[in-house]
Amino acid sequence: MSANGGAPLLRCVELTRLFGQGARAVHAVDDVTLELRRGEIASVVGESGSGKSTLARLVLRLLEPTSGGLYFHGEDVTRLRGFARRKAYWTHVQAVFQDPFGSFNQFFPVRHVLRSALRLEDQHLSPQTREKRMASALESVGLDPGSVLDQLPHELSGGQRQRVMIARAVMVQPELLIADEPTTMIDASSRANILNVLLDLNRDRQLTILFITHDISLATYVSDTLFIMQAGKLVERGNVERVAHDPEHAYTRQLFADTFSLHGEAWRPAGGEGST
């Protein structure tokens, strides 16, 4: 709850993206208006095909919106012409994705991945500064730089790989981190560790995080604010405690009801307790 007042960090205004044309066009993101305040963690939750990843790609400026506007620090970033200007935007907005395998070049060690990310910011850093920045980024995600830097991707566990990707993203000191399903490929027992890394970065660096997930239990664990998305539209939004205790939209209630829980009565579609 570290959000302060003032101007929002990011504002999407009636953001829309169609795929295809004419009457058969798919409204992947449909008239989405939302605000992120500095220092908050907000989650976009929805089922497969709800448009949440398309929204993330629009905010990252990897996709052009069909209509609507995107404002970062109040500045219009909807139409950034040219690679150079988008690159400048990416020093402020970074992302981690679902598949930490796909994000690595398997032939190069971790050092290479991190070094190429630093180049985004400044081509002329001294080797010492570079090493120091890489080491502190790895430490901030709970990895030991001494052992990890020279390892190849396949020598790391899935959780370690995803931590390296988070380190890569925060190394350029962005203000906004977009985390698109960062824990789906990770073992259930180490998911909390990845989420705790995000929570710590938010607390220690005031990093604003937009978390994209289909799992509402993960979203309630990390978020201050929830945005519930269905078929391209935001159907419910609000403070996490309000949405969790008192969901207004039928779809939100459905999401909570369908999630498997360790509490309350068990579902048991195949009958009660087994043979004893």
Next chain:
Amino acid sequence: MPELLVAENLQAYYRYGLNGWIRAVDGVSLSLGEGEILGVAGESGCGKSTLAQVLASVARWPLCPRGGSLHIDGHEVPLTATAEASHRGTVVSMMPQGAMNSLNPTQRVRDFVFDVVRSHDPSVTRRAAVQRARERLAQLHLPERVLDAYPHQLSGGMKQRVVAVISTLLNPRVLIADEPTSALDVSAQRALLALMAQLLVDGIIGGIILVTHELPILRNVAHRTMIMYAGQVSETGPTERVIFEPAHPYTRALMDATLVLESATKRQRIEGLEGSPPDLSRPPDGCRFHPRCPHASDACAEAFPPELRPGPDHTVACWWLAERLGAPRAESGARAVES
């Protein structure tokens, strides 16, 4: 109650280099009753998917079943994938994890369905085969047009459900489901698990072994749950007991690391499991969990722990529990020598 599937002391190793073996499944015994769902849980790399492959007779080199026996309905079933494995699909069927790679990219779903059914029943008509698939697709809320689609025209979740339908098409006695829900969102997960349960209740399938790392899923659908660590079984018992009164320190650690849906969990921090499972080409002596166990003592590093029965149908392999229950140490003799 008649046991549907009985596996004794299964060993399955991966060939590694010229002389190395990775002992992914090392002395696993289990049984599955008629009408029962047995959940198998553990971290990545604990051998649960390897176990699924061995049980479903789909093990291929470099995975080599090295010992143990498997009986289904009292008949011995071969452990290796052989060309004439005619029991595959009808006696035991595998619902695989990687749905993305399980379909033929050059075939429409309907042709693939027909091929699968015809390979076991040459007299079946195309119409009958496709009709059976159509009914089950409807139960998973999939439109009929997926039958006419090529795999690349389907989303990941749709493919996973198509694979689920195909793997149960021949009404197998035992269904081995390896992480069937990992690519699905919550509503689709529920629909798939409901279909599996329905097939079980209707007697179309005899029993299900459900491999997953999601403990909340097992709590809601599995009758019994087995926890694996580093290729061995650490705890087996009725699901409610294993999950809510875990006797093994590893099960307890898994439970503590599980994120659950509770309102405003941000206030209470959950720590995930630290460290990683051991290298299975050189597993540690004694209890394989002892390097990460908060209760480890000298005994744990020396010999394999005894199998204890803290409750009905509840077995646990742990030295720490043995001490608390006051069980004599000599009990472990046989197992310790063996491993």
